[in-house]
Amino acid sequence: MRGISLSSLNEVVRRFDGILPSANAATLGHELFEVVAVLEEEHSLRRWLADPANEAESKSALVSELLESKVSPATILVVGDIVQSRWSGARDLVDAVERLAVYATVGEAEDEQRLSELEDEIFRFRRVVAAEPELRASLAMEGVATSHKRTLVENLLSGKVNAATLRLVTEAVTRSRGRTLEQGLEYYEQLVAERARRYIAVVRTAVSLSENQQTRLRDALSRAYGRSIHLNIEIAPEIVGGLSIRVGDEVIDGTIAGRLAEVRRRLAG
Template identity: 35%
Template sequence: MGSATTQARTATAEALASTSGVDLDVARELFAAVGAVSGSAQLSGALSDSSVPPAARAGLVSAVFGSSYRTQTVSLLSSAAQQRWSNAGEFVEGLEELAVQATSVAESADIESELFAFSRTVASNGELELALGGRLGDASAKSALVSKLLGGRTSAGTELIVSSLVGLARGRRVRALLRRAERIVADQRSRIVATVYTAVPLNTDQQTRLQNALSARYGSAITLNTVIDTSVLGGLRVQVADDVIDASVSARLADLRQRIAG
């Protein structure tokens, strides 16, 4: 990712933070705009062309989306288009990130945990992953499948993110898209996601103590995603980004075996 894109993402996130009245309808329109822009090389190229004055790019946004989208949506799209992006592909990804962030703003539910739970479901079901992520198949049909699977079982925000990303996969793996969305939501809410591998479920008191300990270590609020893994045997293995804290019985046994082997 180029430095121009990094700065553009920051500016776009700041624009979202200063925009009032962002709800799920705005988020839904932003995802629809991602589909329109990603589906037109001409449009994505024109909106991300740094040789074109920012005001002209904003004018193009108004011309394309102004008559059918809400004021907040057009304002956010215009803000993104006026930034300097490294290339058209990163501009499209930036819009997609903006749509996920807007959903997080509009939805108070624990989207991170819901996204994680669905990604685990996808990971454990090869047929489902193929149905959602295969290159063949109609995007609207895939989104409809997500709605059938999640309708009434998760928040509206989570359903919107998953169905939209599946419909806009553009050849990307569904699990990777869900993990990215989870990280975007966590970052937007100033949280860190910790994946905990344990042989048995943690009770409420154990979860609270672990969250407090990790929060003190990393200096941020922590979202726990728990994976039941019988190979852990006992204890815990915690992963935060690339940082792994392994206090599992299996790790201690492996270390003991290594010491004995010399």
């Protein structure tokens, strides 16, 4: 998000943080995801709610009318706050609801160790999906009943991961919002990292890194980016040597394979 949407997002997150401690976090997360699903289906509703020409009080009143007796008071309060804020477009409004749905879902795990567990679990499942084409096809296939996909995810992960991880993976599988399955999982992984006020660094290396090496790398990246860094390490023998590090959209390629590719590009030029 940018501009007015980013400013509004920062404000609604700040107010959300004041509501969350007194709410049932799991219920709030579930209900916010249901609101996202409704807004995705009701095009005219989300456009009306995002239209700055409509009065904020009218938007909040409509939300209360639509959601009353269907969701908890905390959900009505959060959604009402979002629709009263100004957004650059309907997409940003829905994205804000989804973001807070994720934040609420992990609300009971908001300490560094448990959030790290959630990040790792989503990351590992994303890697499994990428490595297992048949599994990915089963989870991403169009036309398959949502209940069937939900059952499949539960059979795969129930009892093996945190409850919040199971809920987020299920959401990514059953409601894509135009993303591929891998994109959806990575997006939720990034939101969990943001909630922990950290970045995720995906580190590709030809050989395993020792604990000491990981600590030094984490400290160096934390200093460079001005916030804590969580490392997701992938072993990739094909890079021969060195490290490839991706933080968000930025890639730091210090691999032998990367240097060889650069030499080839220069020779070709």
